[in-house]
Amino acid sequence: MPDQLLFGMEVFLNGLMAGVLYALVALGFVLIYKASGIFNYAQGVMALFAAMTLVGIMEGRVPFSHLINAVFGSNVHHFGWHLPAVVGIVLTVGVMVLLAWLVNALIMKHLVNQEPIILFMATIGLAYFMEGLGDLMWGADIKKLDVGLPQGINGTIDQITFDAFGYGFFIDNLDIWATIIAIVLVASLMVFSQYTKQGRALRAVADDHQAALSVGISLNFIWVLVWSIAGFVALVAGIMWGAKSGVQFSLSLIALKALPVLMLGGFTSIPGAIVGGLIIGVGEKMFEFAIGPMVGGATENWFAYVLALLFLVFRPQGLFGEKIIERV
Amino acid sequence: MKTKTLITAAAAVMMAAAPAMADLFVPSLTYRSGPYAANGIPTADGYKDYFTLLNERDGGIGGVKVEFEECETGYNTEKGVECYEALKSKSPLAIHPWSTGITYQLIPKATADGIPVHSVGYGRTSAKNGEVFRWVFNYPANYWDGASVAISHILDQEGGDLSGKKVALVYHNSAFGKEPIRTLEELGKIHGYELSLLPVDHPGQEQKSQWLQIRRERPDYVIMWGWGVMNQVAIQEAVNIRFPMDHFIGIWWSGSENDVKPAGDGANGYKALTFNGLEKDYPIFDDIQKHVVDKGLAAGAGDQIGTVLYMRGLYSALMTAEAIKKAQEIHGTPDVTPAMVRDGYEALDITQETYAALGLPGFGPDIQGSCQNHGGQGLGAVSQWDAAAGQFKLITDYIQSNQDVIAPLIAADSEAFAAENNITPNCD
Numbered sequence: 219m220p221d222q223l224l225f226g227m228e229v230f231l232n233g234l235m236a237g238v239l240y241a242l243v244a245l246g247f248v249l250i251y252k253a254s255g256i257f258n259y260a261q262g263v264m265a266l267f268a269a270m271t272l273v274g275i276m277e278g279r280v281p282f283s284h285l286i287n288a289v290f291g292s293n294v295h296h297f298g299w300h301l302p303a304v305v306g307i308v309l310t311v312g313v314m315v316l317l318a319w320l321v322n323a324l325i326m327k328h329l330v331n332q333e334p335i336i337l338f339m340a341t342i343g344l345a346y347f348m349e350g351l352g353d354l355m356w357g358a359d360i361k362k363l364d365v366g367l368p369q370g371i372n373g374t375i376d377q378i379t380f381d382a383f384g385y386g387f388f389i390d391n392l393d394i395w396a397t398i399i400a401i402v403l404v405a406s407l408m409v410f411s412q413y414t415k416q417g418r419a420l421r422a423v424a425d426d427h428q429a430a431l432s433v434g435i436s437l438n439f440i441w442v443l444v445w446s447i448a449g450f451v452a453l454v455a456g457i458m459w460g461a462k463s464g465v466q467f468s469l470s471l472i473a474l475k476a477l478p479v480l481m482l483g484g485f486t487s488i489p490g491a492i493v494g495g496l497i498i499g500v501g502e503k504m505f506e507f508a509i510g511p512m513v514g515g516a517t518e519n520w521f522a523y524v525l526a527l528l529f530l531v532f533r534p535q536g537l538f539g540e541k542i543i544e545r546v
Numbered sequence: 547m548k549t550k551t552l553i554t555a556a557a558a559v560m561m562a563a564a565p566a567m568a569d570l571f572v573p574s575l576t577y578r579s580g581p582y583a584a585n586g587i588p589t590a591d592g593y594k595d596y597f598t599l600l601n602e603r604d605g606g607i608g609g610v611k612v613e614f615e616e617c618e619t620g621y622n623t624e625k626g627v628e629c630y631e632a633l634k635s636k637s638p639l640a641i642h643p644w645s646t647g648i649t650y651q652l653i654p655k656a657t658a659d660g661i662p663v664h665s666v667g668y669g670r671t672s673a674k675n676g677e678v679f680r681w682v683f684n685y686p687a688n689y690w691d692g693a694s695v696a697i698s699h700i701l702d703q704e705g706g707d708l709s710g711k712k713v714a715l716v717y718h719n720s721a722f723g724k725e726p727i728r729t730l731e732e733l734g735k736i737h738g739y740e741l742s743l744l745p746v747d748h749p750g751q752e753q754k755s756q757w758l759q760i761r762r763e764r765p766d767y768v769i770m771w772g773w774g775v776m777n778q779v780a781i782q783e784a785v786n787i788r789f790p791m792d793h794f795i796g797i798w799w800s801g802s803e804n805d806v807k808p809a810g811d812g813a814n815g816y817k818a819l820t821f822n823g824l825e826k827d828y829p830i831f832d833d834i835q836k837h838v839v840d841k842g843l844a845a846g847a848g849d850q851i852g853t854v855l856y857m858r859g860l861y862s863a864l865m866t867a868e869a870i871k872k873a874q875e876i877h878g879t880p881d882v883t884p885a886m887v888r889d890g891y892e893a894l895d896i897t898q899e900t901y902a903a904l905g906l907p908g909f910g911p912d913i914q915g916s917c918q919n920h921g922g923q924g925l926g927a928v929s930q931w932d933a934a935a936g937q938f939k940l941i942t943d944y945i946q947s948n949q950d951v952i953a954p955l956i957a958a959d960s961e962a963f964a965a966e967n968n969i970t971p972n973c974d
Contacts, residue, residue: 358583464808468775516745
């Protein structure tokens with residue numbers, strides 16, 4: 219088989235894996251938008267905050283230690299424990315649920331029936347607040363995140379492809395795990411929304427707030443629920459991206475990777491986020507592989523948006539988005 | 547009571563009438579927040595702690611206290627310019643922009659205002675030509691020196707012959723990242739290696755394509771020009787594809803603990819250039835502990851002392867302090883102005899004896915400045931990450947960059963700048 223074809227296949231597979239990671243970020247946006255019509259600008263920062271909190275809890279860091287030490291002249295930094303990843307994740311989910319409750323109680327509850335742009339701007343404020351809060355709580359240093367997921371080349375795939383083609387494909391173990399986790403996550407969300415009382419209530423709110431309220435569904439509860447789920451998805455995305463680069467401010471910028479996915483897949487569809495992520499991941503990687511060398515490389519960032527815009531020309535609501543019909 | 551009041555009033559009048567000895571105002575444009583805060587904090591801490599040490603231990607510089615002020619830029623060029631505009635009325639003796647983007651913006655402004663700008667190992671490379679860039683300094687080394695030092699080290703590894711070898715440059719796709727390309731191309735013509743260029747888009751969180759290409763093309767060496775998250779991701783990806791870490795060399799801004807720790811033990815053996823020492827037992831640390839930390843005056847949380855970037859911030863302060871001292875010597879007054887400090891920078895003479903006397907034996911290369919040379923002698927060293935020790939360690943002496951290649955490039959670039967801006971090169 220020609221080398222370029224083999225390389226292309228390897229790039230294609232890696233594009234799929236990258237797409238899954240993009241989709242993980244996009245999922246958080248979709249969940250909140252679908253339930254409340256809010257484009258949550260803070261989703262990337264939530265991923266950062268969740269990952270920082272996870273590392274902080276696992277390593278036994280004292281939250282706000284710099285502030286405490288500066289005010290009281292003390293020298294406390296660690297509680298002296300190191301918790302297993304599972305315990306850390308459970309506690310971090312608790313923190314994200316608390317955050318969801320606070321966001322609803324202090325911000326969203328007071329903005330019911332406001333214009334979408336007002337809600338959007340509120341999430342911008344929330345993003346900046348959380349950036350500062352995260353730094354203040356856990357420090358701005360780059361933190362190593364190790365929840366036990368394997369990283370590096372998958373030896374089995376390398377060996378199988380080498381035996382078959384004479385060239386071993388590189389697939390990162392972390393990407394394989396990300397794919398498995400994303401599949402489980404999406405399946406769980408589907409089951410939750412289809413077969414549980416809360417899930418059906420969430421869908422009802424997504425379809426029509428007023429109608430849902432009229433049959434006794436608590437809007438407050440649903441919003442806390444959906445922000446909590448988005449917080450959990452943010453934690454998963456934060457773990458996957460944080461394992462690659464360490465937990466640091468730049469994690470919040472992964473939201474930029476989700477935007478073309480949302481444009482392509484639609485803001486209201488979970489399958490759209492997945493399919494959109496895969497198309498963007500494969501599209502940008504294959505373009506970089508095939509065309510990148512001719513135009514000086516570094517095409518991925520802008521090509522993802524070009525690809526999304528191309529889809530928008532034909533389907534403004536995205537591949538799976540709901541068609542908006544406004545009567546005059 | 548009346549007498550006491552009169553004495554107090556007289557003392558107050560006398561104090562007001564006496565010629566006030568102004569402090570030496572040395573501000574710093576810092577980024578303790580934002581995407582690069584993890585790097586900005588130790589750098590800013592080192593810079594501030596050095597001046598605090600001089601104030602507390604020596605009573606300042608030449609008997610005059612240093613007044614220090616930080617302005618937060620968040621590594622944002624616009625904010626950096628705002629900071630400069632806010633600070634310039636206080637006659638800062640030198641400005642450290644801590645960002646190549648901000649440096650570029652400040653070059654024309656500071657030149658017009660007569661304020662020295664010191665970009666330590668970053669900024670515009672051709673600012674080394676002091677006849678064109680009269681107010682800009684980039685001691686002790688520039689990016690083109692860095693590229694040349696990296697190739698010299700590779701030459702040393704390969705027994706002096708690079709013909710037929712492949713070198714890949716993984717770089718931040720920005721003006722900063724593109725800096726070494728011309729130098730590496732010129733050196734490639736001389737040494738016969740093949741250079742491939744792999745740009746990474748900002749911020750650099752996704753580099754799978756670049757590292758798959760490296761895995762396919764198997765270059766003998768990879769040089770990295772990165773900053774921020776790009777560094778951590780690149781090192782992790784290199785570990786993932788099992789690229790030999792001792793054949794992976796980063797510029798000095800890709801060589802702090804922040805860059806290697808996320809990759810864990812896999813990063814062991816990774817190399818990075820440096821222009822300053824990295825020991826953990828310099829005598830100055832005892833003074834910092836005694837006069838700064840123990841008095842509760844340490845910058846930030848005081849937890850960065852001895853890290854790579856802390857030492858770089860400290861080194862930057864050291865050079866500025868030495869320039870101020872030199873200005874005081876030249877002009878015979880402790881109250882120096884920005885113009886006098888420019889003279890001090892141009893007469894900078896830092897030797898191994900100077901470093902030893904400052905409690906930093908062997909800390910950096912000798913620096914001799916002049917009107918023509920605002921960038922030093924172009925020396926750099928190579929450090930290597932020891933994961934077990936959790937420390938970068940120097941593995942070479944200071945290596946002289948290839949000035950036969952770099953000097954003409956600097957001359958050409960600075961002359962082009964002079965022509966564009968109607969500057970007549972001079973030493974007036």
